Amino acid sequence: MTKYNIPKDSHALFQGIIMGRYxxxxxxxxxxxxxxxxxxxxxxxxxxxxxxEPDRIIFLEGTLGSHFYIIxxxxxxxxxxxxxxxxxxxxxxxxxxSFGELALIDNFPRSATAVTRSETVLLSISxxxxxxxxxxxxxxxFSIMKSLSxxxxxxxxxxxDDLRQRNLNLETAYAQLKQEIEERRQxxxxxxxxxxxxxxxxxxxxxxxxxxxxxxxxxAKNKKMFYAVLYLDIDRFNVINESFGHxxxxxxxxxxxxxxxxxxxxxxxxxxxGGDEFAVLLEGIKQPEDASVVAKRIQEALExxxxxxxxxxxxxxxxGIVTSRHKYxxxxxxxxxxxxxxxxxxxxxxxxxxxxxxxxxxKTMDMLRLETDLRxxxxxxxxxxxxxxxxxxxxxEIAGFETLVRWQHPERGIISPEIFIPxxxxxxxxxxxxxxILYEGCCQMKxxxxxxxxxxxxxxxxxxxxxxxxxxxxxAKFKETLSQxxxxxxxxxxxxxxxxxxxxxxxxxxxxxxxxxLGVRIALxxxxxxxxxxxxxxxxxxxxxxxxxxxxxxxxxxNEKDLVSIIISIAKNMKMDVVAEGIETAAxxxxxxxxxxxxxxxxxxxxxxxxxxxxxxxxxxxxxxxxCRELIDIIT
Numbered sequence: 237m238t239k240y241n242i243p244k245d246s247h248a249l250f251q252g253i254i255m256g257r258y259x260x261x262x263x264x265x266x267x268x269x270x271x272x273x274x275x276x277x278x279x280x281x282x283x284x285x286x287x288x289e290p291d292r293i294i295f296l297e298g299t300l301g302s303h304f305y306i307i308x309x310x311x312x313x314x315x316x317x318x319x320x321x322x323x324x325x326x327x328x329x330x331x332x333x334s335f336g337e338l339a340l341i342d343n344f345p346r347s348a349t350a351v352t353r354s355e356t357v358l359l360s361i362s363x364x365x366x367x368x369x370x371x372x373x374x375x376x377x378f379s380i381m382k383s384l385s386x387x388x389x390x391x392x393x394x395x396x397d398d399l400r401q402r403n404l405n406l407e408t409a410y411a412q413l414k415q416e417i418e419e420r421r422q423x424x425x426x427x428x429x430x431x432x433x434x435x436x437x438x439x440x441x442x443x444x445x446x447x448x449x450x451x452x453x454x455x456a457k458n459k460k461m462f463y464a465v466l467y468l469d470i471d472r473f474n475v476i477n478e479s480f481g482h483x484x485x486x487x488x489x490x491x492x493x494x495x496x497x498x499x500x501x502x503x504x505x506x507x508x509x510g511g512d513e514f515a516v517l518l519e520g521i522k523q524p525e526d527a528s529v530v531a532k533r534i535q536e537a538l539e540x541x542x543x544x545x546x547x548x549x550x551x552x553x554x555x556g557i558v559t560s561r562h563k564y565x566x567x568x569x570x571x572x573x574x575x576x577x578x579x580x581x582x583x584x585x586x587x588x589x590x591x592x593x594x595x596x597x598x599k600t601m602d603m604l605r606l607e608t609d610l611r612x613x614x615x616x617x618x619x620x621x622x623x624x625x626x627x628x629x630x631x632x633e634i635a636g637f638e639t640l641v642r643w644q645h646p647e648r649g650i651i652s653p654e655i656f657i658p659x660x661x662x663x664x665x666x667x668x669x670x671x672x673i674l675y676e677g678c679c680q681m682k683x684x685x686x687x688x689x690x691x692x693x694x695x696x697x698x699x700x701x702x703x704x705x706x707x708x709x710x711x712a713k714f715k716e717t718l719s720q721x722x723x724x725x726x727x728x729x730x731x732x733x734x735x736x737x738x739x740x741x742x743x744x745x746x747x748x749x750x751x752x753x754l755g756v757r758i759a760l761x762x763x764x765x766x767x768x769x770x771x772x773x774x775x776x777x778x779x780x781x782x783x784x785x786x787x788x789x790x791x792x793x794x795n796e797k798d799l800v801s802i803i804i805s806i807a808k809n810m811k812m813d814v815v816a817e818g819i820e821t822a823a824x825x826x827x828x829x830x831x832x833x834x835x836x837x838x839x840x841x842x843x844x845x846x847x848x849x850x851x852x853x854x855x856x857x858x859x860x861x862x863x864c865r866e867l868i869d870i871i872t
Contacts, residue, residue, distance in 0.1 A: 258283055258359050261306050265334050275376045282365035286358045294350035294358070301339030301346055303360045307331050310356030314348045328353070340366045434508040436486055437493040445507035445515055446567045452519050453567070456560050464527035466516040467556040467574035468496075468534070471586045473512035476549060478735055487544050492551060495537045499530065515574070524559035531555045531589040538587075552587035554578055562592070576600045607663050609645065610656055614668050618644050621676055622844035625853065626697065626815060626837045629829050634853060636695035638731070638837060639677040640844050641669070666701045671713060674698055678721040678728065680847060684854055685727065694854070697729045697759060702736040706743075711750050718754060725755030729780060733761050737776060745776060752777050759815070763803070773810065781807045785818025785838075791827050801831045808832075 262268050262276050262283070271279075285308070288294065294305065297317065305312075307329055314335065316324040326348055329335055338344045340363055370377040432444035440448075452463050470492065477485040489512065496506050496514060505517040516534075518527055534555065541548040556577030564570050573592045580599065581590035590596065613619060623637035643651040660666040681696040688694065704710055718725060730751060737744065737760070748758055759780035760773070773781075787800050800816065807814050816828050819838030828836055845853065 258306075258308075261308065261332060261359060264332055265306060267304075267334070267337050267340070270382050271376060275373065278369055278373065278376065279361065279366070282369055283359050283361055286360055288352040288356045288358065290352055290354050290356075292352045292356075294352065295336075295346050297346050297349045299346050300343040301336055301363075302343060303362050304334065304336045304340045304366070305350075306334045306359040308357040308359050310352060310354045312356060312358075313351050313353050315351060316348055339363055434510075437490055437508050439493055439514075440505060440507040442507065442509045442515075445505060445509070445517060446571075448505055449517055449567050449570065452517065453560075453564065455519075461519075462521045462524055462526075462560050464518040464521060464524060464557060464559045465570055465574050466518070466527060466531060466534075466589075467558075467571070467578045468514040468516070468553045469578050469582070470512035471552045471554055471582070475735055480544075480547065480549070484544055484547070484549075488542060488549060488551065491542050491544070492538070496534060499533045499537050515571075524561050527557045527559060528589065528591075531557060535587050535589070554581040554586070555589035556581055556592065557589060558592045573597070603659070606651075606656070607659055610643075610659055610663065610665050613643060613645065614665060614672065618646065619669065619672065620644055620846075621673065621680070622846055623680075623696075623850040624837055624844040625842045625850075626695075626835050627841045629816075629825070629833050629836045635693070635835055636697060636729070637850060638697040639673060639699070641673050642844075661701060661703065664703070666703050667707060670699075670701050670704045671717075674700070674714070675717050675721065678717055678723040681727055682721050682723045684851065685723075687851075688854060695727050695729055695757075697731050699731045699761065702732070705732070705736060705747055711747060714751065715754065726757075728755075729757045729759045731759045731761040731782070734763065737773075741775060748777050762817075773812075778812060780813045780815060782815045782817055788816050788818050788824055788828075788838075791824060800828070800833075804831050804833050 258280050259273075259276060262280055263273075268276055268279065288310075294312065295301070295303075309331060311331070312329045312335065314326045314329065316326060335350065340361065343363065432441055432447075433439065434441045449465065455461065456463055470489075473485070473488075476488060489508075493506075493508065493514075496516070500506055500516055500518075503519065505519075507515050507517075509515055516530065518530060521527065534553065538551045538553055541550045543549075556574045556579070558564075558570055558574045558577060562573070564573075576596055577590045577592035580592075580596045581588040584590065620642050622640045622642055624640060625634045626636045626638060627633070628635045641653060641657075643653075643656050645651050657666070660669055677696055677698045681694075684694065707713075718728075751758065757779040758777060759782055760778050761782045762784045763781045781803065783800055783803055787803070791798055791800055804814050813834050815835040815837065816824075816833050817837055819825055819828065819836045819840045821840065824838075825836070825840060842853070
């Protein structure tokens with residue numbers, strides 16, 4: 237802080253009055269502008285000259301005024317509270333400017349402090365001297381009063397203008413503040429909405445749902461009312477994403493949300509939990525069973541296909557239902573059992589709903605135990621391979637085998653692949669299990685090749701999971717398996733499902749090309765059950781199409797188009813072999829033979845065989861199946 241030196245009294249001042257020396261300074265002062273020259277000379281006679289060094293205080297805020305000043309040289313700063321470091325500078329006055337006029341009228345307290353900023357020379361007039369001048373001259377007194385009146389009016393107008401400007405500034409600041417408050421309020425409202433709503437469908441999210449579910453549970457305890465939660469999962473939604481892409485998948489979810497909204501009342505809550513999962517909270521229902529009415533309404537609403545970008549997409553949902561009948565204590569318990577019920581509905585098939593009960597809970601726990609046993613079963617060697625013959629439909633010779641895995645559970649006996657394969661896919665155990673199947677199948681085929689004549693043509697089909705394909709070391713392990721077993725790639729066919737084709741086309745093409753380079757052929761299993769089309773297949777190096785059993789069963793049925801013959805015809809034009817799966821009757825065999833289908837497999841020829849049974853069939857002297865040969869003889 238600057239140190240100021242205050243002059244003690246007027247002894248530091250010195251006279252030096254010379255007539256006319258300060259006239260032009262006084263003449264420019266508004267206070268004196270109405271005076272004639274003679275009057276100004278009279279005032280000039282009582283003026284005194286003062287010299288101030290830099291940073292000297294002329295007067296302090298709060299002290300009584302006694303002098304009027306005119307700056308002859310230098311400059312003066314008017315400030316508030318010079319003792320503070322953050323003092324507020326009001327104005328800086330320069331040469332010929334004046335200050336302290338009111339001191340000539342009365343001894344008003346100073347409203348600010350005046351400080352020199354350089355060596356400064358001031359012309360001062362004391363109030364007492366000024367009063368003596370105007371007492372002796374009525375014209376001067378009158379003129380001074382007139383000037384004073386003008387000055388006060390001018391300053392009053394300036395003050396009023398300043399007040400108006402300040403008021404305008406305050407109004408502007410208030411409007412800006414009000415706008416900022418509103419913007420903040422809207423931002424907070426938006427953030428709150430985002431925190432409790434799904435960004436895609438704009439439905440309430442999981443957090444919102446659980447918050448309201450907790451409130452409903454509390455109300456139900458006090459009022460003894462019923463409530464229910466419906467937990468929905470869109471069936472096979474992953475296939476839609478994989479087939480049409482995520483953009484269309486998102487549009488499907490938005491359309492589904494719209495249909496679900498129309499199935500419930502405004503007082504009921506529909507929320508999206510993420511992915512393809514939704515939940516509905518029914519409050520105040522008369523009886524728990526009323527939830528099934530809503531479930532049926534939802535199923536009916538989803539029956540009609542969605543038309544998106546010219547594509548018809550059929551949607552179904554599996555719905556799990558829990559009610560307040562089970563006396564839940566927490567929202568976690570409710571969602572746990574709703575999820576269990578939903579998977580129970582999925583187990584029944586597509587477009588089903590299922591109420592939660594203790595039996596279902598026990599089944600779920602049993603499934604969890606099965607998952608644990610599955611992981612251990614791979615390590616303990618509880619799995620065995622069976623081989624189902626693939627037969628030439630033109631010669632009835634055994635052309636090859638499809639490798640099928642079976643689980644010999646130490647306590648439950650043989651467990652169907654339809655049960656444990658989905659579990660293995662879900663838990664990731666399929667990777668280890670799939671590696672084992674590939675190795676064992678190649679080993680067995682190599683052993684058979686060493687026992688059969690060199691000119692005998694035989695191949696083995698081994699299923700590979702989509703999860704195996706996406707493993708970074710899949711190709712390396714595949715090559716290593718062929719190397720360790722010594723099986724030439726030309727005797728091996730890899731089977732994959734349609735859904736695998738839709739996952740990262742470029743990556744899959746690269747993987748399949750590397751497999752083909754090893755002499756291995758690629759077969760597409762269960763063709764027709766997914767969302768792919770024959771025209772889509774030209775993007776991939778597919779060698780074999782396996783027609784799903786569901787198409788074979790429908791051959792010849794009334795009002796059913798025979799898609800099998802169409803698939804066979806187009807596949808041949810694309811230079812692909814065709815295998816018909818699930819052949820069980822002679823009529824099916826005859827029709828497929830007439831379509832010139834190359835291969836077939838099914839219970840008509842043979843059930844899956846254990847290793848020794850399959851080897852006996854291979855090593856038999858007559859490699860033609862006798863009953864099949866008889867059918868061909870009849871046809872020809």
